[in-house]
Amino acid sequence: MWEVLSAMPGAFTAAFDPLGIMYLLAGTVLGFVFGVLPGLGGVTALALLIPFSYGMEQYHAMLLFTGSMGAVPLGGSISAILLNVPGTPQNVATAFDGYPLARQGKAGLAIGSAAAAASLGALFSLVLLILLIPMVRSIILSFGPPEFLMLILFGLVSIPLLTGRNFLTGLIAGCIGLSLSFIGFSGTSGVLRYNFGTMYLYDGLELTTVVMGLFAVSQAIDLVFTGGTVADKSITIQTKLSDVLEGVKMVFRYKKTFVRSSILGTIIGVIPGMGGVIANIFAWIVASQSSPRKAFFGKGEVEGVIASEAAVNAKDGGALLPTLAFGIPGSGEMAVLMGAFILQGIAPGPQFLRDRMDIAWAIILGLLFSNIITSIFGVLAARHMAKLTAVKGSIIAPIIVCASLMGALATRNEPIDMFVTLFFGFIGYVMDKYDFSKVTMVLGFILGRLAEISFSQGMMISGNDPSIFVTRPIALGLLISLVLLVVYMQVVVPLRRRLKLKTAGQAGGPAAKKARSGKQQYWTSLGFYFSLFVLAWFAAVVALGFTYPRRAQLFPLSVGLFTLPLVALTVLGYLSPRVADALGSIKGSQLFDLSLADELKATVGKAQKGKLNVGAFFTIVLWFLGAGVLFYTLGYLPGTAVFMFAFLKYYAGHGLKLSLALTAASSAAIWFIFSFCLGISPLSELLFS
Amino acid sequence: MKRSALRFIAVCLFSVLCLASAAVHAADGFPSKNITWLVPSKAGGGYDIYARAVGRQMQKYLPNKVDFIYMNLPAGGGVESLTKLYNAKPDGYTIGYVKVPGSIVSQMTLDFAKYDCEKIAYIGNITTDHDALVVKKDSPLNSFKELVAKGTVKFSTTGVGATSWVNTVVLTKEVGITPKYVHYTNTADAMLSVIRGDTDALVVPFFSTLQYANSGDVKLLVLNAASRAKEAPDVPTIGEAGYPGLADALSASRLIGCPPNTPPEVMKVLQDAFWQAVNDPELLTALDKAGFPIMEPCKGADSLKLVHACMGVFEKYKADLVESVQ
Structure with missing residues (x-):
């Protein structure tokens, strides 16, 4: 313990010179912006920074990387709260309560509580991380394939059980997710499945593409249909700093939920292959089940925002452990960070924590300060950002669509991803309206591959004896708790409810x-x-x-x-x-x-009056597909310009000047981020090469 | 007020157009735009690390200033990325990896691997790794001989289609071990499986094992190279263990190339930049420090020899490879 702490002052003075602080700030700004934009996230930000870091001093490079990593989650939660568009997949559950709060005019409060939960969650997990260092070996070594399989099974069954309003459609949604995960090359059997003859599906569907479609594009459709603004016109939007600070205080009021979520987030971070999405959703579920204010969850309960945000930010601390100690990335961001380490001449692995505690401290402090900077910025800017909820949906929707298409393209430079995003957007809209849980579907999709791999690895280890899944203590414990949970939720709870009804006589x-x-x-x-x-x-x-x-x-x-x-x-x-x-x-x-x-x-808003209503949905589908086609054939810059202008002027019926101004501004912004920063060609190769 | 708003819009539009046209107009001759590098591993994997490091250095030596855009396509142990490369436009703007022996063995055994490594236009070989065999630190096995004597051994691999898989199949066949397999998807997971005791042994590139060996989690039983490594002088070579013929068969190379029929003048530009890059001391020291050294790099023309040699070796193991994934 003492050796661990004694390395801190040295690392602090070495890393945080003026140049180091500048790199930290630069990384933080980049991470925040990438977090806000749907489709871009920590992985993209880090991949972008790697070439810049080449030749940089090790401490400075670490500050640049961790700066951007720490800022991403809060950035993503801001779009989740204001627009119901999770900026990164790991902010999905933040929108459950954050967006209803924004609709009630309380976006400032939600952002304030998210910001406070973020910093404190990060701080909490980093303290926990330091305490866990001596135990990290045994934690990681106790999770083999059988334990993984049981953990996944637990998650997949408990989530529709606890969250869905409808268990049946929830289960179906989870299975849709599972079935999507089978697409592509199966690493354990060497067989290519469900690729329908296309090379595009060799590696299966890309997570960001699916999540962005399900949550961002479908929300754009919803905004167009709703016609109005996010916050109801009749409500006064709270824009005072004191409202935001009220949100900060909430973290201390709900400290039990905060601590529980932070611990959960850290543990999920430690287990490789789980990551931020799961931390976010699980923390929200646990909070929503254990809180006395259960009934308000999903309708704008600050406690829900705190739970999900604390967990996501705590996860980074946890994910550092396996990355540094075993060279196994605990999350997608950590995988890229590991590549960056290696280019810096730092080899993560068993010896790292013993030999390079100074670098570990630079990373830990970088993450912490980046979180604090972002949170302060969030608190100060929240009341201004809250005003965004008074902007018309028909203005925000095309911007979301363009940003999502670009995010899809930027993830792995594959143009077809744009259409897949749109496809899942349409599906997501329908799923929402008919109670198929999108979150369960995403979880099924994320965990499906891991489940199948873990199963076949378990069977190979035991020589085809399935008892391996129930004889190892952790696996058995998970199975027993799952069975108890199912019995409780499906037998005890309904029975109790029936008894109550009987006594109440209604x-x-x-x-x-x-x-x-x-x-x-x-x-x-x-x-x-x-x-x-x-x-x-x-x-x-x-x-x-x-x-x-x-x-x-x-x-x-x-x-x-x-x-x-x-x-x-x-x-x-x-x-x-x-x-x-x-x-x-x-x-x-x-x-x-x-x-x-x-x-x-x-x-349906005024624009569609008198038209066939089933047609209205497909009109939107065609408009959005049109955007995809423009992006694909012309390239993203002309695509954005043409689509934005046409949509604002002719679909939404805004004035010429407003349409032109918005088109110019969003084209410039998108160009700056995607061509200037990410080096993606603004014109399509199809026509211009 | 009104006029200033309009002026603002005009300026915005104008600057967007200017910048867009600037992006289109670039220098004459190859390369005039960014080059896409297809990487058969996730970001952060070994192939990715080499690509980003070598790419960064190649940029310095290309006649025009362009960037490399990395596309990570890990599916199918690299089959996806190579299929994509094989079918790409042969203009030099798409380059990618050929794993030797992984890609070649996949071509011979997996029905959906539809490419031909002999037709690829090679830029060169970044590095050739030599594999080492590791077991858990408290394993009762203390030498390669004892491992062979055990008869049936459970191996981790880093995945079907990966070099670790291929080399395990060949090694076990040659020395007469009955193998059982547990396929993982990356080196770290496969290594942990050995440390945890779920499997007995693992065959992976020597430099990936060093860390775990130095920390005392695993011990190296044998090195598949012609001579001992200076980093681990106590580990015997496969020749010393009694199988001198295996050293060549069990190496692993990371070749890069372009689609078939890429024009020779384009290939020359890439090959020259590559060769300068892999001999740049700055790159060599950085990668050495990181434990991903560049060893035995070779030029484009010699790369094809590696491919042919590999094809010759693996023809006779085809049946065993197919069987090992059942």
């Missing part, structure tokens, strides 16, 4: 039934077509699954055959009111209350 049934019995024509419901689409997809998963060699079949076939009847049930629900009632009563969902016609009638 049945909630009839009223709910009445609400649902309005005339339903299934062919006007987009949900019906979506269910059919999912049914067809799983039929394809199963049919193709049979064509693969046995070692590559097990997972796709079991997921496919498990899901097919579930999806068939939802389709039946549309056809027969009786099935719908039976399904709906499982957890009182609103699944079958919506038909597209009713819904769009209520939400």
